[in-house]
Amino acid sequence: MDILGEVLAIMVLAAGGAAAVVAFLWLATFSWFERLVEGVFWLMGGMLCASVYFLLVWGLAFRGPISMFLSAALSGLVQFVPPMILEGSNKNFRRWALYVVWLYFWVTVLVGWQAGWLGLAFITLPALLVTGLGLFFVAGFILPSPFLDSDLYRGERPAPDPKAVPTFDQEVRDFFALLRHSRNRELRKRWFEHRRSALRCLVTYTLGTNYPYYVVVDEKIRERTEEVRSWLEEEERRVQRVGGDPFGGFLAGPGIVLTDCDHAVALSTGLRFKGAKGPGVVFTGMSARPEHVVDLRVQLRAFPVRAWTKDGIEVKVTTFIPFQIGTGKEVPALGKGFPYRSSDVFKAVCAQLVEHVGPSQTADSLEEHAWYDLPQLAGERIVREAISRYEFDDLYEPFELRQDAGQDSRSQIARELREGLDRVLPDWGIQRIGGGIGNLEPVAKERVIDQRIEAWRADWTRKIMRKRAEGQFRRIRLVEQARAQAQIDIILSIGKRIESLRSSGAPVPMDAVVLYFVEVLEQLADRPALRKLLPRDTGNIIQLARGTVGRGPADEEGE
């Protein structure tokens, strides 16, 4: 009977352990499936433990705490099964950690069991509570806490100073204020959920099933004492501190991304954009990673632009554009991260350019333009286009010629720049803060005179060629008109002669028509207007034609 009582006690204790594990996993935000699997395997382990103990006592008469511990150690091997089935490919999983937890539980139980049921209540239970709640308590310190409401004490006393070093007294007061005031309900919930998430991070990190942890660093301090720092590119700002399998599914995750108040991250699974998160502590889910680090501060890009004036002189101008990721007109506030619109981050990330550099179209020649390069690309194009509408002299005309101070060419180009940026940047999720240009300078100052002469010469050459073309056009038109008029006159004159010959009733001899045709030609050739346009021997040719026609066909046959 005693043996059965002990076996029953083992099963009850195993059930209690399963309940404790399930509760702890709930506290650590694990899913119901994970809680169910672990609870079931703890119960199975407990039943196995009871069975083994029964066999040891019944078969070998080996009874006592050591026998019970051996039974637990043997049956605890079942704890290796769930990770092997559900996370067989995860090499980082420390499967023995679950076994250690099992052993710890049973050691604690056996220690308490030595002192009877009161021992279980006064020794085992406190030890388990210390372990579970200790983990929960300590987890609150491993990740930055959310900022407690400035009105945490609801007017009873001044709010905690977020910049001050937290003291023990302050922490205790904050904690009780958090619990006491009913209006701190949302804050309590946020605080509690943060600790739960942190607890999960601590548990999965210990198990080795965490997703990768990243930290966003703003600058690299190369020499601590001399404060020699170097700014980092976007890729370098994302530092992976802890590795992990991002595809784990059982007792796994989350990943962590830590950012300062002025950075956000764009999370992606590689196939799907998961949104912009941060600043602060960002928990990442399965297969998500921070693809892009987004600097939320105002960015300033100053860059030289080379452009050609309308009269072909190359000038350079320093252009500057301050901008930032779209905030929806929200301004930074103390105690909060820099504001931004998640939709604008999405647009900015999608607008990033990848283009080939040079004639080669291979993958090696690809160059990526991040979102913060886009204002410069657009600004260069807008400034070039604006300058191309001005002549060199327009750029340097005296201000006095303008009635309005803002009508000079430099101001107008800067205005065009700002207006042009406002047309394109919002579609890229970027908000323009300002924009302008510096002094316009010729690229080759010593060659400006030569270039202006070249431009002047080119302009006059163009005008001369145009004049020539117009004269040629008029001449050809006059010649063609005269030719057409002569043909008309010939045809009309011959027509009238033939008509007069027909009206006389006599037959019209062909040689008379031809002779008359020659006479018409002769009359035309004698016109002063045409004479100067005809070749010199035109008269001789006509005389020869007249002679040939006057002799007639019979004379020609006789010859």
Next chain:
Amino acid sequence: MLRMKLESEHFRRRLVLGLLVGMLLLLSGVAELHHRRVSLADLDSSMAGGLVLAIVGNVLPALVALFVIPRLAARFIRALYDTKDLQ
């Protein structure tokens, strides 16, 4: 000044930890005395040694947890924040 303040803060936190351990020892002592069916008045020096050992032994699992948990957290913090000097 700052060092003194930090020392003071550390002392208070250790004090709380000590109180926790004391409470565990107290509970363990109560359970052990009840198990042995002796009262404090009946204790003599020969029994006291064994009783103290038993009480400390009973608290050992909790002490192990109190020793391991901060180290787990420190390991986590060292890895995430890249702090080499955190004990």
